[in-house]
Amino acid sequence: MKPDTLNLVIITGMSGAGKTVAIQSFEDLGYFCVDNMPPNLLPKFWELVKESGKITKIALVIDIRSRAFYDEIISMLSGLENTNFVTTKILFLDASNEELVSRYKETRRSHPLAMEGRLMDGIVKERALMQEMKNRAQLIVDTTSLSPRQLREEIFDNFKIANVPTFHIEVMSFGFKYGLPIDADIVLDVRFLPNPYYVPEFKPKTGLDPAVAKYVFDQPTAETFYQQLIALLQTAMPGYVKEGKTSLTIAIGCTGGQHRSVALAQRLGKDLIEQKYPVDITHRDLDKRKETVNRS
Template identity: 45%
Template sequence: MSTGTTIEAGEAAEAVIPELVIISGMSGAGRSTAAKCLEDLGWFVVDNLPPALIPTMVELGARSQGNVARIAVVVDVRGRQFFESLRESLAVLDAKQVTRRIVFLESSEEALVRRFESVRRPHPLQGDGRIVDGIAAERDLLRELRGDADLVIDTSSLNVHELRAKMDAQFAGDEEPELRATVMSFGYKYGLPVDADLVVDCRFLPNPHWVPELRPFTGLNEEVSGYVFNQPGAKEFLDRYTELLELVATGYRREGKRYVTIAVGCTGGKHRSVAMSEKLAARLASEGVETVVVHRDMGRE
């Protein structure tokens, strides 16, 4: 939601205060996941910003000429002085009529112990004691902040995808979460891309490398692309694989996955995979998927 309140009355250019969300809660309850979800929804996210600097961050956002309309700040309360600083900042924000919400991530002791033990890390407040001692100290320290929270999410029985779904329900509005795709051509002789989510093989198509007049060019050349897509099965493959990706994309959105890398390979990564990647990316873009094309091996000999 937006507000027309200004930082300073009488400024030459009216500065619109951005919407603010403060994310806090128990360590291990999912603060980072909640912050990442807001980041994927287009929020400007700052992790572990000292609470005393929150009003300054809001003021800077107000002077960004609308480029920073929504700010999310993750605060990690580990001491009484830190907590008092946060309360002072909240009072400043309220005095300036900043539209702000506090999201508090909660979880049961059993779930938190299990999570800390699974990553083999101590609780930040346990000191020389046990994990449960750190959890108890943090819960006592955050009790008042939890009471002031606008939204409390208990993540005891939630996985990452379910937590993302809850955040989407609160902050995405009626907009469907965006999916961003990278379509990457590559050559098998140079190895598989390590960051690929999906890999497809174009080596079933005849290789333009063996056509002397096409060999010097790449799949970006119209003659090479025409040669590739005039081969039996090429257009049908593009059609059917696009349909499959539409189904996969729907599932990715439902599960909260925002980014996907689709690797398209041929022998050298110069002809067939490049031509197919270009066509595939155009199809995805026409379906509303934000798409980037990368030709990893096109310049290699």
Template identity: 40%
Template sequence: MNDAPKGLDIAGSQRRPGTLPVILVTGLSGAGKLTAMKALEDLGYETIDNLPLAFLAALLSPGAEHPARGVAINVDIRSRGFDAEQFLRRVESLRARPDLDLQVLFLDCAEGVLAQRYTETRRRHPMAEERPVTDGIALEQRLMSDIRDDADEVIDTTLLSINDLKRLIAGLFPLDVHAGLSVSVMSFSFKKGLPREADLVFDVRFLANPHWVPALRPGTGKDVEVGAHIMADPVFAEFDERVSGMLTFLVPLYRREGKSYLTIAFGCSGGRHRSVFMAERIGGVLRESGHRVTVIHRDTVFA
């Protein structure tokens, strides 16, 4: 369920031999582009921030000196001479180059969360000038909408922590194409929305809910007592066996197809008990099968 209009598995496909990996990072102001660029730098990309659009073709010209591994370039509304239509034309031209493996990463975020981020940091939105920050956000959303639609990967950071965003970047854009499949197993609350980055989503709201047991309500799915309550549900054993079997069957198939990153999400009402328990349990099952697994709890903070 990746929000990626240009294809379901572009980042996960095998890179063409002999090509230079190029990530164009763009998106809404305040949506996490700085964090994304830092994550790409940590992966080994040479990073260039706020490049004027006119310099893009020259930087990537066939005769130019290129980094040995890959380059990540941030081009957005702040960049001198930025124009959405011109950006799309240049991207189309670069995608046609046989020596480049180019992908566009668009960072998106809900308007209310963006406004809150600007209020908390007291920064001025680049499109707001003397107007309210919400006016600047709305204008930028309109100007960037065509670029969002054309992007290879769209990451909505509305509900992501900085560490979760870094994990997603690491899985989507690995420079080591032999690193294999990286699996993230996530818990979430349906009340806070589906995780857009999820490839597979399981609704576990049918399982016995510890929330209605006063002694268990303050706990989480990591607690033994909470787990025991969930496992006591008469349907749990069969569900657990079927899901575990299906995923241990599917994950190697995704890896065989060259996918580098897979997100499996378990959702319940509050994102605290049943989804956390299942994410931890399935994460353990997949680790025992030899897979690289990270477990993320999107909507629960642990003491």
């Protein structure tokens, strides 16, 4: 992909066919997503995007809510096809009339073209109105028998940029005395390990210090615990990826978030990086002791 080329995906299709799942999937793929922007604002939007030079992937939802601008939408698409800086693909989501009726009944929502009339009449009108857009689509996905996860997988298979990871791991250390991290998927308590805080030479240091980390892992149960943890994650991680999970936060806690949790989080993060996972390592409470001293 050239640096000055924008990859634009138009997400459109029948109401109730899965556009909400689609836009969420594109967000997870790193696309800049806009839902139902009026077409007359698009030229200015393109100029702002082009000038910024930072956005290279855009997904726009255009659906029947834009029916007042429908002629402008067709004109806009024709114009984009003649530009050298935008590569456009149209994703059209469809489903059988029976399935669309069932979904509307289940959610108890009104169809945008049948606010006061029969649901089926609205679906028929929409299908006729969207036919030209469907004819222009490079990819048509029938979601009649697809679950949200299966639709997500279909989008990932067709629109994922090569070598751009869609699964990310955050390894975090924390101190239980400052509260549990509310965004953690997996929480591990390592307070069963001897605390370096009570060793005078280690008290002012942290788990980032090699001597402190060595002390932690020299404990008889530490290495056994760590190897079992790695084995557990190696079993679970492919399953998370397969089920469409895009991020995993592993939080490792000790009393103050200074020594034991920091040492384990550092080692775990580095080992996962060696296994080719995208990983960020953070130490939530590493500076808390410093802040306490400064306030006293």
